Amino acid sequence: MTALRPLVQVEGLTKTFLSRGAVGGRVQTTKAVSNVSFAIGRSENLALVGESGSGKTTTGRLLLRLLDATSGMVRFDGTDIAALSRSALRPFRRRMQIVFQDPYSSLNPYLRVGDAVEEGLIIHGIGNAGQRRDRVAELFELVGLRAHQAERFPHEFSGGQRQRIGIARALAVNPEFIVADEPVSALDVSVQAQILNLLEELRRKLGLAMLFIAHDLAVVRYVATHVGVMYLGHIVEMATADRLFEATRHPYTEALLSAAPRLELGHGAERIVLSGDIPSPIDPPSGCPFRTRCRHARTECADAPMTLEAVGPDQVTACIRYREIYS
Amino acid sequence: MTFQTGNVLEVENLSVYFGRLPGSLPVVREVSFTAVGGQTLAVVGESGSGKSVTGLALLSLLNRGLSKVTGSGNFYPGSGPPVDLLHLDTRKMRALRGDRVAMIFQEPMTSLNPSLTLGYQVGEALRIHRGASRRQARAEAIEMLERVGIPDAPRRADSYPHEISGGMRQRVMIASAMISRPTLLIADEPTTALDVTIQAQILDELKKLQEEMGMSMIFITHDLGVVAEIAHAVLVMYAGQVVEQGPVRRVLERPRHPYTRALLASVPRLDRPKTTLAAIAGRIPDPQQPIAGCRFHPRCPYCVRGLCDVREPELDDIDGIQSVRCVRWPELEAA
Amino acid sequence: MLTFILRRLAFLVPMLLVVTFVIFALILLLPGDPVFAILGDAATPAQIAELRQKLHLDQPIIVQYLVWLKSVLTGDFGRSLRTSELVSDMLLTRIPVTVELSLLSLVVSCAVGIPAGVIAAVRRNQWPDLVFSTASLAGIAMPYFWTGILLMMLFSVHLRWLPPSGYIPLFQDPLMSLKLMIMPALTVGLPLSAVIMRQTRNSMVQVLSQDYIRTAEARGVSPMGVLFLHALRNALIPVVTVIGLQIGSLIGGSVVAETMFSLPGLGRMVIEGIFQRDFAPVQAAMLIIVIGVLLANLLTDLSYAVLDKRVKI
Numbered sequence: 001m002t003a004l005r006p007l008v009q010v011e012g013l014t015k016t017f018l019s020r021g022a023v024g025g026r027v028q029t030t031k032a033v034s035n036v037s038f039a040i041g042r043s044e045n046l047a048l049v050g051e052s053g054s055g056k057t058t059t060g061r062l063l064l065r066l067l068d069a070t071s072g073m074v075r076f077d078g079t080d081i082a083a084l085s086r087s088a089l090r091p092f093r094r095r096m097q098i099v100f101q102d103p104y105s106s107l108n109p110y111l112r113v114g115d116a117v118e119e120g121l122i123i124h125g126i127g128n129a130g131q132r133r134d135r136v137a138e139l140f141e142l143v144g145l146r147a148h149q150a151e152r153f154p155h156e157f158s159g160g161q162r163q164r165i166g167i168a169r170a171l172a173v174n175p176e177f178i179v180a181d182e183p184v185s186a187l188d189v190s191v192q193a194q195i196l197n198l199l200e201e202l203r204r205k206l207g208l209a210m211l212f213i214a215h216d217l218a219v220v221r222y223v224a225t226h227v228g229v230m231y232l233g234h235i236v237e238m239a240t241a242d243r244l245f246e247a248t249r250h251p252y253t254e255a256l257l258s259a260a261p262r263l264e265l266g267h268g269a270e271r272i273v274l275s276g277d278i279p280s281p282i283d284p285p286s287g288c289p290f291r292t293r294c295r296h297a298r299t300e301c302a303d304a305p306m307t308l309e310a311v312g313p314d315q316v317t318a319c320i321r322y323r324e325i326y327s
Numbered sequence: 328m329t330f331q332t333g334n335v336l337e338v339e340n341l342s343v344y345f346g347r348l349p350g351s352l353p354v355v356r357e358v359s360f361t362a363v364g365g366q367t368l369a370v371v372g373e374s375g376s377g378k379s380v381t382g383l384a385l386l387s388l389l390n391r392g393l394s395k396v397t398g399s400g401n402f403y404p405g406s407g408p409p410v411d412l413l414h415l416d417t418r419k420m421r422a423l424r425g426d427r428v429a430m431i432f433q434e435p436m437t438s439l440n441p442s443l444t445l446g447y448q449v450g451e452a453l454r455i456h457r458g459a460s461r462r463q464a465r466a467e468a469i470e471m472l473e474r475v476g477i478p479d480a481p482r483r484a485d486s487y488p489h490e491i492s493g494g495m496r497q498r499v500m501i502a503s504a505m506i507s508r509p510t511l512l513i514a515d516e517p518t519t520a521l522d523v524t525i526q527a528q529i530l531d532e533l534k535k536l537q538e539e540m541g542m543s544m545i546f547i548t549h550d551l552g553v554v555a556e557i558a559h560a561v562l563v564m565y566a567g568q569v570v571e572q573g574p575v576r577r578v579l580e581r582p583r584h585p586y587t588r589a590l591l592a593s594v595p596r597l598d599r600p601k602t603t604l605a606a607i608a609g610r611i612p613d614p615q616q617p618i619a620g621c622r623f624h625p626r627c628p629y630c631v632r633g634l635c636d637v638r639e640p641e642l643d644d645i646d647g648i649q650s651v652r653c654v655r656w657p658e659l660e661a662a
Numbered sequence: 663m664l665t666f667i668l669r670r671l672a673f674l675v676p677m678l679l680v681v682t683f684v685i686f687a688l689i690l691l692l693p694g695d696p697v698f699a700i701l702g703d704a705a706t707p708a709q710i711a712e713l714r715q716k717l718h719l720d721q722p723i724i725v726q727y728l729v730w731l732k733s734v735l736t737g738d739f740g741r742s743l744r745t746s747e748l749v750s751d752m753l754l755t756r757i758p759v760t761v762e763l764s765l766l767s768l769v770v771s772c773a774v775g776i777p778a779g780v781i782a783a784v785r786r787n788q789w790p791d792l793v794f795s796t797a798s799l800a801g802i803a804m805p806y807f808w809t810g811i812l813l814m815m816l817f818s819v820h821l822r823w824l825p826p827s828g829y830i831p832l833f834q835d836p837l838m839s840l841k842l843m844i845m846p847a848l849t850v851g852l853p854l855s856a857v858i859m860r861q862t863r864n865s866m867v868q869v870l871s872q873d874y875i876r877t878a879e880a881r882g883v884s885p886m887g888v889l890f891l892h893a894l895r896n897a898l899i900p901v902v903t904v905i906g907l908q909i910g911s912l913i914g915g916s917v918v919a920e921t922m923f924s925l926p927g928l929g930r931m932v933i934e935g936i937f938q939r940d941f942a943p944v945q946a947a948m949l950i951i952v953i954g955v956l957l958a959n960l961l962t963d964l965s966y967a968v969l970d971k972r973v974k975i
Contacts, residue, residue: 158610159374188373188549193593200603215522217463218595222604247599259527261552262598263591265576273531274524277492292555293524327376359723386880425881437873441896442971452881487971503881 006039007159007209008063008177013037013072013082017056019187030281032058034233034306035072040226045203045210047220047241049256050230053278056213059230060179062296063211065089076177094124097170101182103162107154112139113165114150120172133169139168143199160191167198176208184219196222217256221245226314229253231290232281234306239315249317249326252290296325334403335511335543336362336385341398341413343377343384345615354614355380357398359642362511365537367544367573369558371551373590375614376564380548382513385412385545386430387420402428404509426456429504433516435496439488445472446484449503456507471502475532494525498511501532508540515547529554553593554581563587564652566622567614569642583651583660586623621653629655663967670960678949685948686727689941692883699939730945740942742935749946752931759927761914762832763850764954766843768905770851771858776901779856779862780889783897786867794859801856806918809847814922817845827924846923850915854908861904865897872896876921898968904906906962909955 014031033055040046048056061067063074074082081092097120100106107116114136121132137147143164154162165182170178179200184192200223203210214220220227221241228238229252237250246255258272274293279285284296285292291301301320308316319325343355355377362368372378383389384396400412410419412428424430432438439448449471450464459467465484472480475498488496497517504512514533518526529604534557537544542617546557554561554575561578565587569655571584582588592605609626612618618625622636634654642652653659697713698705714720718729733740739749778798782791818826824841832839850941869875870893878892917929924930928947966973 051524160610188611189551190590190593190607191611192609193595193604196595196604197606216595218597221394221597221601222595233451249425255524257597259523259596261523261530261550261597263506263552263555263579263594264598265555265579271527273527275528277494277525278522358836388879421882421884423882424879425883430880432873432877434873440874440896442969451878451883455882455884455887473970489972503877515869567701622767632677 002178006044007077008040008211009073010036010063011073011075013059013062013074014070015055015062016070017190026070028087028282031233031284032281034085035236036230037308037317038226038228038238040177040209040211042206042209043203044225045223046226046228047212047214047224048228048230049214049217049220051215051256051278054230055231055233055279057181060098060181060211064098064179065092066098075168075231094120094173096176096177096179097173097175099163099166099170099178099180099183102186103159103166104132104154104186106166107162109154111153112151116154117150117165117169117172120169124173124201125183126173126268134207136168139172139188142171142202143168144194147275147295156207158191159187160194163187163195165200167195168200171202171206177211179211179213181213183212184213185215192219199223216260217245218260232279232284234289234318235308236290236318237316239311243312244313247315247326249311249315249322250319251294251296251325255293288320290304296321330388332364332541335364336400336402336545338385338400339398339641340379341384341396342401343380343389345393347406351371351616352617354567355384358562358564358569359398359571360562362543362545363540363559364510364543367537367546367557368560368562369554370545370547370562370564371549371554372564373549373611375566375611377513377567377614378549378564379413381564382430382515382545382547385513386428387415387417388430389500402511417484421422422456425452425504425509426507427509428511428512428513429507429509430515431497431500431504431517433519435493435500435520438500439496441488443487444484445488445491445499446530447483447532449499449506450556450616452503452507467506468502471506472499475499475502475505475536490542494521494528496506497521497529498532501529501536505540505542509542511543511545513545513547517546517554519549519608527555533557551579551591563590566612566618568618568622568652569650570623570652572651573645577649581649583645583649583656584623584653585627585629585659589626589628608638631655634637667734667960667964670963674953674956674960678952681952682945682949683727685952686730686945687723689936689944690726692936692939693796694779696743696939696941698869704734728840734949739946742943743940744938749942753950756926756928756931756947758831758924759829760910760916760920761847761852761950762839762843762930763919763925764912766847767850767854767912767915770847771854772780772853772905774852775855776860776862776898779859779901780894782859782863783866784889784899786863788883791863795938796858796864798859801853801862804832806849806853806915807922809852810845810919810922813845829923829925842925846916846919849919849922850912853915854905854912857904857908858901859966861901863899866893869893869897895969899966902962902965902969906959909958909962913951913955 013033013036017030017032019028019030036059038046048059050056056256058067062069069082072082075082076092076096107113116134117136117139121127121135127135136150140147140150145161145164157165183199184195187195196219202208212220212223224241227241227244228235229250237244237253244253248257254322255272255274276293279292287302287304288306291297298321304320306318308318310316311322328387339359341355341358342344342353344351344353360368370381379388385400396413398413401409402412403409445632446465446468450468453459453464453467469480469484472483477483477495477498518529521529530553539579548554558575561572561575562569563578563584565586571578573583578587582591587604589607593607595604607626612622620636620638621640624630627635638654640652640654642650644650687938697710697719701709701713718726724747737750741748742752778794782794814826817824824845828842830839830842875888875892878888883892916927917933920927920929921933928951931943931947935941
């Protein structure tokens with residue numbers, strides 16, 4: 001999607017989980033992520049959007065090698081990190097960091113927040129004690145906290161402030177790439193906006209590449225440069241943010257946009273309400289995974305294999321009927 | 328079935344205190360509102376606003392030893408004289424719960440008993456309140472499960488909660504609450520834990536049931552989008568107080584309180600051009616934290632020193648249908 | 663379910679082999695020689711050698727074990743060296759004693775422990791909780807023989823309500839049999855009830871704070887209904903685990919109690935056999951005890967499936 005070589009390039013990424021039922025049960029395979037490909041350039045923010053079980057969080061973990069991929073490639077600055085040994089991976093760990101969803105459980109309650117932020121610097125052997133202290137103070141100012149607050153413990157902070165600390169911790173080692181896994185979904189609306197604005201500002205200022213994992217399309221719209229919509233482990237549509245919101249080319253994206261509650265009154269009539277639940281990933285539908293809930297589904301949707309087709313220079317869709325539906 | 332059109336619940340000056348220490352500050356402060364038959368009142372607020380505590384206090388579901396509730400809540404149960412929910416002995420309260428007043432909760436994953444069948448849990452209220460037999464309760468439970476859109480209801484009645492999805496569990500919760508055709512349903516963030524497509528289904532289901540059964544609903548939520556979908560009237564709460572109330576159209580389209588305005592501006596929107604989100608500065612105060620003057624003044628962009636941090640504002644009636652708790656609202660309106 | 667049981671039973675076989683071999687070996691390693699115990703000090707070397715050969719004592723342990731195993735599999739447990747009684751006959755009279763004692767102890771421990779735990783949980787941090795928790799601490803800390811002596815002092819010596827010791831089969835005189843069993847069952851059951859009480863209290867406290875309990879209250883369920891219909895069943899799941907883990911100490915307690923109260927059970931059979939270097943009864947009794955413990959564990963696992971609907975077997 002960028003002319004220059006992207007910082008992160010993912011190709012055919014697949015993750016299969018094995019699970020045994022109960023005692024004596026058969027081994028079941030769950031494809032959490034199926035053949036996912038995308039690229040993220042510097043200063044770009046790709047948002048992965050989907051409902052529970054869509055595989056978005058697993059994709060984030062695979063990118064950071066917090067999980068090992070079953071197959072596929074994750075190129076970070078040209079190197080396939082999915083194939084690297086643990087020790088060869090170490091220098092890359094510093095260059096990519098994660099911000100977690102829950103600011104309450106992701107900070108050690110017995111560690112001063114300044115020490116939590118400093119930890120990454122120590123692990124990667126950056127600076128001496130004095131330099132590290134200055135760096136922590138600088139980071140606290142950067143995320144909108146006061147330097148002296150570094151002496152305090154997590155319980156003394158509100159949810160929004162803790163998320164700022166989580167961001168400071170991720171930024172401490174000067175990463176080039178950040179995975180933000182639902183960073184605002186545990187926060188109140190008025191505070192959520194603060195964090196979204198902060199992330200957006202940091203991306204611009206520091207030229208960060210970002211993978212933003214979210215379930216809320218409205219939130220994504222404020223931070224993403226590109227959006228990928230996931231369903232049952234597949235990317236079903238991906239485009240630049242503007243294209244995706246203004247010229248949707250997949251019925252699932254359309255349904256997601258339509259289902260999101262809106263502040264306007266009296267639009268309920270035209271909304272698309274999907275029937276039924278997301279199918280089980282253990283036994284996914286053949287062909288298009290969305291066809292069981294899709295109002296445009298035809299018999300051919302069950303047979304056609306999942307492939308992404310280019311709609312334009314910066315948009316792909318998995319819907320084989322998009323030409324008819326969106327003409 | 329009687330469709331009640333008048334007032335179903337009139338709450339006046341409901342306050343809730345936590346902790347037995349004398350002089351502890353209330354977490355809910357003198358909240359008053361009216362719930363009307365066939366309509367939905369949304370109680371909206373962020374964490375610490377006291378919205379959930381308000382709902383639990385109405386059904387005496389707060390730990391009695393650790394909390395004190397004052398005020399009155401006249402409830403008109405359809406037939407018979409009104410009762411004051413806040414001054415009801417435990418037996419009479421128990422007779423109302425699950426019968427005339429039902430409640431559903433946020434977490435469908437944990438709000439159903441893992442070791443009882445869905446059919447039993449849905450039919451339980453009939454067995455308690457109507458003396459229904461096992462078989463009758465089961466038959467009606469199956470009918471109710473079908474009504475809330477559970478496929479293959481007779482089989483599902485014998486299933487356990489872990490065997491169905493989160494969205495299905497919330498439907499079961501709704502079925503268990505609606506089976507006695509209550510006059511009032513209190514729904515505490517019933518869609519917050521669900522995916523958006525499932526949330527849309529559940530909201531539709533609740534609206535449909537309200538049309539069919541004519542119950543009054545108190546819908547507690549933090550999501551203004553959901554308010555726009557489902558509510559007729561809104562109560563905006565902040566730090567334990569009602570700061571604004573009125574019909575949904577008025578509050579969402581002409582918010583008078585600076586907090587309501589700021590909250591609306593901070594909601595990410597799909598239906599407007601993308602701009603920078605207007606965040607509210609500062610942090611949400613602890614409900615028991617003492618704040619002089621207006622409780623929102625430390626975060627308010629319109630705060631005037633010497634006025635807002637001194638005088639505690641009253642809930643002013645604007646025009647008989649909308650009220651606002653801000654001393655500066657007429658000025659702000661003119662500006 | 664059936665495949666699960668069969669699979670577990672199949673697992674029992676190798677486990678039994680290992681355990682019985684270990685027991686077999688340990689007993690032979692005990693100081694003292696059965697040959698001298700039988701023949702006395704005056705025996706001639708020829709007599710000794712002959713008896714040794716007859717008892718296979720001149721063979722390596724593994725051979726002795728296999729010989730023993732082979733005869734056990736044909737139902738022949740040998741004879742007691744002291745009394746010449748068939749060990750299989752001894753087992754038939756002694757198994758019922760131990761089974762009765764164990765079951766009664768289990769009943770006592772649940773009947774005391776579960777209600778006490780429920781009451782302590784409902785009145786947590788109030789005086790009933792304090793009383794039960796303190797009592798349970800004492801119950802856990804007290805050794806079996808001490809509890810037994812105290813009971814005997816109280817009921818037999820001071821109050822003269824119960825006979826101090828002895829045994830009558832249940833079917834012969836049920837009332838007298840139970841009277842004789844009360845003190846042994848309390849001796850074994852009370853310490854276990856203390857453990858059960860603590861677990862019941864803790865899991866009940868945890869369950870009572872669950873969302874579904876609030877749902878039940880919001881539905882108008884009475885306090886008793888909340889407690890017994892909605893809470894207890896979920897709270898008992900970890901209690902069952904604890905009971906399963908305590909079956910070993912239940913058996914250990916039985917050995918002590920049978921000795922103290924002169925009950926002719928498996929435990930006493932083991933103790934007597936060891937003291938008299940009479941190994942055939944010891945080995946047989948141990949085998950039965952091990953099988954009992956393993957079956958009890960299987961039963962524990964099966965009860966999860968009944969209690970916890972999320973467990974499928």
